[in-house]
Amino acid sequence: MSALIEIKNLKVHYPIRSGFWNRVSDYVYAADGVTFEIEAGKTYGLVGESGSGKSTIGKAIVGLEKVTSGQIIYQGQDVTKPAVRRRMKYNKDVQMIFQDSLSSLNPKKRIYDIIAEPIRNFESLDKAAEKKRVAELLDIVGLSTGAMYQYPHQFSGGQRQRIGIARAIATNPKLIVADEPVSALDLSIQAQVLNFMKRIQKELGISFLFISHDLGVVRHMTENIAIMHLGRFVELGTRDDIYKNPQHIYTKRLLSAIPQIDIANREENKAERAQIEKQYQEDRSQFYDKDGLAYPMHQISPTHWVSSPEATTEGDAK
Numbered sequence: 304m305s306a307l308i309e310i311k312n313l314k315v316h317y318p319i320r321s322g323f324w325n326r327v328s329d330y331v332y333a334a335d336g337v338t339f340e341i342e343a344g345k346t347y348g349l350v351g352e353s354g355s356g357k358s359t360i361g362k363a364i365v366g367l368e369k370v371t372s373g374q375i376i377y378q379g380q381d382v383t384k385p386a387v388r389r390r391m392k393y394n395k396d397v398q399m400i401f402q403d404s405l406s407s408l409n410p411k412k413r414i415y416d417i418i419a420e421p422i423r424n425f426e427s428l429d430k431a432a433e434k435k436r437v438a439e440l441l442d443i444v445g446l447s448t449g450a451m452y453q454y455p456h457q458f459s460g461g462q463r464q465r466i467g468i469a470r471a472i473a474t475n476p477k478l479i480v481a482d483e484p485v486s487a488l489d490l491s492i493q494a495q496v497l498n499f500m501k502r503i504q505k506e507l508g509i510s511f512l513f514i515s516h517d518l519g520v521v522r523h524m525t526e527n528i529a530i531m532h533l534g535r536f537v538e539l540g541t542r543d544d545i546y547k548n549p550q551h552i553y554t555k556r557l558l559s560a561i562p563q564i565d566i567a568n569r570e571e572n573k574a575e576r577a578q579i580e581k582q583y584q585e586d587r588s589q590f591y592d593k594d595g596l597a598y599p600m601h602q603i604s605p606t607h608w609v610s611s612p613e614a615t616t617e618g619d620a621k
């Protein structure tokens with residue numbers, strides 16, 4: 304099956320400026336040679352600690368971040384170029400949901416206009432058809448038609464996230480990038496919103512790239528997972544590969560940080576966690592080489608969702 308989107312050796316380096324002349328003195332290697340494919344209707348998780356570059360990749364895919372080098376291929380075209388995105392109406396097909404629903408929904412606009420905006424950008428519906436569509440979308444996300452006439456601040460965090468989802472699915476997209484969509488919500492609401500997103504993803508057959516710092520959250524959402532560290536993938540695999548047979552010490556460390564519900568196992572896990580932490584501290588200096596010559600993250604496990612030879616050979620080289 305051919306991929307919906309191919310991300311090829313993607314690099315996003317942010318300049319760091321300093322000194323009197325505000326010259327570029329260095330770069331933050333936020334995404335540093337990332338390669339993977341997204342297939343239609345499938346779910347992918349991008350996991351790593353804060354600052355590992357997850358949002359940068361998500362934003363680059365939807366065209367919100369300027370790419371330093373590399374390609375994002377959609378329907379045979381490189382959509383890292385703004386003109387190509389516009390010509391292809393790429394953002395009709397690829398949408399994003401953000402963590403902070405309050406700042407991502409315009410507080411001055413009614414819910415009606417927030418949801419209708421992407422529709423207006425890509426379709427020309429008459430008023431009645433537009434209203435019908437907005438009502439349908441609100442119904443899909445479990446909100447009443449009356450919500451149309453209200454403003455974002457009149458809703459709870461969970462409800463606002465549903466509005467963000469309604470906006471994201473308004474154009475019938477093929478891919479949604481969801482950047483930490485539940486991390487700002489209370490735990491009890493998180494589960495509701497996650498289940499809801501999962502149902503929508505299945506029913507509408509949308510591909511999902513789900514970004515999270517929490518392997519516990521991603522487990523229930525995605526079939527394929529990439530673990531990120533300092534702008535690079537350290538491990539890729541199916542859900543089973545990652546949870547049952549993690550190869551990289553960084554993945555093991557992230558897994559060991561998931562809180563244990565089972566009290567009986569806690570003591571045993573504590574010892575294992577300490578062992579993993581010790582090995583991680585010993586190994587971490589080798590994780591990253593800024594020159595890109597040494598690439599010791601060799602345990603990129605099953606490569607089913609990476610076809611590019613660069614990623615696998617680089618990964619297997621050391």
Ligand SMILES: Nc1ncnc2c1ncn2[C@@H]1O[C@H](COP(=O)(O)OP(=O)(O)OP(=O)(O)O)[C@@H](O)[C@H]1O
Pocket residue numbers: 317318331332333351352353354355356357358359360516
């Ligand atoms: N506009 C920017 N200018 C300079 N550096 C940036 C910019 N945006 C992000 N960075 C840096 O790039 C790195 C990756 O950031 P990014 O937000 O992609 O990470 P993340 O894994 O999504 O983390 P978080 O979950 O905290 O958002 C970080 O070191 C961050 O400080």
